[in-house]
Amino acid sequence: MALKLHNFFRSSTSTRLRAALNLKGLDYDYVPYVLRDGETRTADYLAKNPQGLVPTLEREDGTFLTQSLAIIEWLDETRPEPALLPSDxxxxxxxxxxxxxxxxxxxxxxxxxxxxxxxxxxxxxxxxxxxxxxxxxxxxxxxxxxxxxxxxxxxxxxxxxxxxxxxxxxxxxxxxxxxxxxxxxxxxxxxxxxxxxxxxxxxxxxxxxxxxxxx
Ligand SMILES: N[C@@H](CCC(=O)N[C@@H](CS)C(=O)NCC(=O)O)C(=O)O
CATH class of the missing domain: 1.20.1050.10 (Glutathione S-transferase Yfyf (Class Pi); Chain A, domain 2)
Structure with a gap:
């Protein structure tokens, strides 16, 4: 299974993560949500992200990561090139x-x-x-x-x-x-x-x- 990005086009936290995935050259399935319509407040979505916020990254094994900066640092640790944090x-x-x-x-x-x-x-x-x-x-x-x-x-x-x-x-x-x-x-x-x-x-x-x- 590919990485799945649960996100919204206008969300800036989603934009951060999309750019990180692109810099790392990673493909992902794009799963959109309309924030104003409460699509991230459903029981199904809250099981992925307990705060009901985007983005959420679904890993290949079906588990979920939340909080854009934590996800980006996880990506940087698991796919180190190109590095998104300095070495010092x-x-x-x-x-x-x-x-x-x-x-x-x-x-x-x-x-x-x-x-x-x-x-x-x-x-x-x-x-x-x-x-x-x-x-x-x-x-x-x-x-x-x-x-x-x-x-x-x-x-x-x-x-x-x-x-x-x-x-x-x-x-x-x-x-x-x-x-x-x-x-x-x-x-x-x-x-x-x-x-x-x-x-x-x-x-x-x-x-x-x-x-x-x-x-
Ligand atoms: N600190 C979180 C913030 C996530 C967040 O607040 N995302 C916004 C979109 S940019 C959201 O889902 N907002 C929905 C709302 O405010 O109801 C992160 O970096 O992932």
């Missing part, structure tokens, strides 16, 4: 820190269920949700821009000249920002790195509009 501890710490800036400090605050909650509990309309989303992107992208532009460890990509975990997160977050039309020009280094990543077939193939369930 300092480099790994930097790449993980850049990744967590996005994965821990932006994504959870702007997730669909948070935006829904803002609407349901506080009456936040689309404009208010956009302001919320943009605020949390800007707070961390400003800091990320400072780190990336000020560090000699930054290369063509976030860390040196080969894509790492941090680039998977950055690329997916830039796509996610398009949901609210957030322009990139305020962050020239992020913008440059995104453009370099977008030239790579593994990233292009992972981009939301290029998925079978894209609408």
């Amino acid at each position: 501890p300092d480099g790994r710490a930097r790449v993980r820190a850049l990744s967590y800036m996005i994965a821990c400090e932006i994504h959870p605050l702007n997730n669909l269920r948070v935006l829904f909650r803002l609407g349901d509990q506080f009456g936040a309309d689309e404009e208010a949700q956009k302001a919320w989303f943009t605020h949390w992107v800007a707070v961390t992208f400003d800091a990320l821009e400072n780190e990336l532009s000020g560090s000699r460890a930054t290369g063509r990509y976030c860390h040196g000249d080969t894509p790492t975990l941090a680039d998977l997160c950055l690329y997916a977050q830039v796509w996610n920002n398009r949901r609210f039309d957030i322009p990139l020009d305020t962050w020239p280094t992020i913008s440059r790195i995104y453009a370099a990543l977008d030239e790579l077939p593994a990233f292009q193939k992972a981009a939301p509009p290029n998925q079978p369930d894209a609408v």
Whole structure:
């Protein structure tokens, strides 16, 4: 049985994982879910992913892995080439820190269920949700821009000249920002790195509009 990716085209955590699978040259079956329709809240899906979130990676033996960063690190350990984390501890710490800036400090605050909650509990309309989303992107992208532009460890990509975990997160977050039309020009280094990543077939193939369930 092939690897199966349970995911959603517009989900940034899914985009991260698709790009990792593509960089590793791995084929997978694509299983789409519509988040707004509650397709990840069914008993069948909750048996795969107890949080009812995407992505979930179904392994060849029918077992499941959840949490995009944990899945990507598992892929990197089981299929080491090309490496998505540097070989030195300092480099790994930097790449993980850049990744967590996005994965821990932006994504959870702007997730669909948070935006829904803002609407349901506080009456936040689309404009208010956009302001919320943009605020949390800007707070961390400003800091990320400072780190990336000020560090000699930054290369063509976030860390040196080969894509790492941090680039998977950055690329997916830039796509996610398009949901609210957030322009990139305020962050020239992020913008440059995104453009370099977008030239790579593994990233292009992972981009939301290029998925079978894209609408
Ligand atoms: N930390 C988790 C987050 C997963 C997650 O929140 N995925 C989003 C899509 S990007 C989701 O399923 N959202 C559904 C919702 O918010 O109800 C990961 O990295 O896998």
